[in-house]
Amino acid sequence: MSLNPLRIWLGALMCVWTFIAQAESEAHHHASDTDAQALMHKAGHILSQAQALELESVAVFRNANDLLNRIKTLRMTQRELAGTEQEAAFTDMVNALNTQREHWQTQGAHLRRYSGELKTEALGLMEIGFRQAWSDKVNLRGPMQLMPESGQVMAHNAQVRSVHPTMLNRMDDGPDTRQDAGMTMSMPGMSGQQAPEDLDISTFQASRNLNFFAHVEPITKPHPMVPLNEIHEWRLLISDADGQPLTGANIVIDGHMPGHVHGLPTQPRVTTEVAPGEYLIEGIKFQMTGWWVMQIDVTRGDIQDALVFNVVL
């Protein structure tokens, strides 16, 4: 194996480090900015940097994996060479490659972490921008929460979607149960519903390709909270990447529960654009507590993009 690709990658990594440093310092400066649209514009800029870093990290991880596969093959050769005079030199080479692989692995992790930090920073700026631009419309603080008086509606274990008899083998574990502290009784658990600990449940999100920024919140009294098993409304605020309200967008809403093969019990939709960039979503109902993924597809002119909001009830 030639060492050239390694050199190229080290060079690339150096560039990325510089890039991160720049992006970081920009993020810190933006926090003092007060103009809502400028804030959102800059948030978008930082988000695209975060995305670029994420892509870089994916590339670095891929290289590390390719190298790992190469090393595995070389280790086999190494074993064949056992006892010959080439063995020592060959082993040194493979070990050097492995050190390089570990290095890449670490770099990939660093890139990913920095990308995540930038994203968090950018979403924070975006939230400030939304609160300034739509000060009378953004009433929710923190993530969406279930109304405290909602009776507990339990999960069902809908994790199989097949009629093929072989699927029964996968059903051997039986349904999940859980037993809460202070209880002697167990109750149905949430199969396949372990939301990751670092799940992003912010109600302020950028669309996948960074064309739009959006905020959602339930329109309920006295506080914006999600009722269970009750049809209710959400407010959706959307701006373009420059922080301008996005008017006349075509919007499609879909919700599902990861790990369960079912969606919402209703078919919610946007019924009206109340004010520029402010859309009313009606017909939302959650029949179950747990992790819901709400995907909102937005089309405006030629631009199509998707927003994803994680809701944990």
Added chain:
Amino acid sequence: MIRPAVLFLLLAFTLPTTQAEQNPYTFTEADIQFLSMFTLDNLPDLPDAPSNRLADNDQAARLGHQLFFDTGLSANGEVACSTCHQPERYFTDGLPQSQALGTTRRNAPSIPSALHGPWQFWDGRTDSLWAQALSPLEDLNEHGMDRTSAARYFVTEYRDEYEALFGASDEAERVRALTESASPKQPGEPAQAWSDLDEADRDAVNRVFAQLGKVIMAYERKLDLEPARFDRFVNALQEDKEESRLRNLLTDDEVNGMRLFMGKANCASCHNGPLFTNFEFHNIGAPEADRKNVDLGRFEGVAELQDNTFTCLSDYSDADPEQCEEMRFLKQQGPELVGAFKTPSLRNVNETAPYMQAGQLATLMDVIAHYNTPTPPFYDREQHPSRPHFDILPLKLTVEEQEQLAAFLATLTSPIPDQDKWWQAPTR
């Protein structure tokens, strides 16, 4: 020397977990709180019924009571609602598929536990009790009466009661003048006669027919359930937890069955709340009753809802369209609709055999055996629009556990309220 009281305290602190495992009658406050979500005490008031302004009208309920038991509302003068919804059987008929003029496709559900959900019928093909009540009247296997004759019968035989509620309405006048046997739901002559009627007559018939359903609904909303042994057991837990009192209410097997129901057997994941139902639609892979004509369940129900003359959104509803949220945001597609049926309430389930949408399973033990080792839903790509979704997992219950579960289900039986006039045939 340790005094007996101290010894007792020490034991009490060192033994609680093992005692709790050994004694099924030991419940913590959190357990009791959890169980209380299932009692009739926590049943909310009847849901608002904006599509029927007479839903809570006593006079309408009395008239509906008469109509519910009136065999005059059938083609052969022998079938009433109460033929298949018999009060002494908790408003079911004990048959797999009901027998009236013919044999129905599905099993007759119990009524007192069906008053709270947004959808009626196994497939939820109507969105109110009043629209539900109309469908069997025109079904050739059930009452077999045509729509026009049913409406005419109502405004003629019950003229005084009708006018007390609706006044001397134009539509009643128009319907009394009709002589046709016309129905859009009955192929052949009745359908032809229906399309031959002028539009004002059809509208008048529909209006009176809807009014007929609405008074029957007002009656059905009077059907209360008295506390079952399960409810009294949880009430006793809430009051004093006195074990001898608890033992008088539920046996060891029944209490163990209750624990299984809520936990290992996973029944409570869908059969929850005071009526032991989540009002949703699921496919549990019950044996297909007729493989040559598969039952698509909610998939068909949703299609029929959009074609139904008598929904909340229709001209015959008393609601503003904005009030019809379930219909406005009806889920019209999704793989989970295929072969899915409404989760039935388990109130009085021990008295309402046989089970499933076509009465395919004869006993509760058969039902539990199905859940214990389920077979995936029958799939025929010629008939199903997509692979049926499957909602259950094997339970791995022992035979003893299955028996305990069945024993618990029998504790959900409310006594028949002998003193409650709504549970008796009316005196006219």
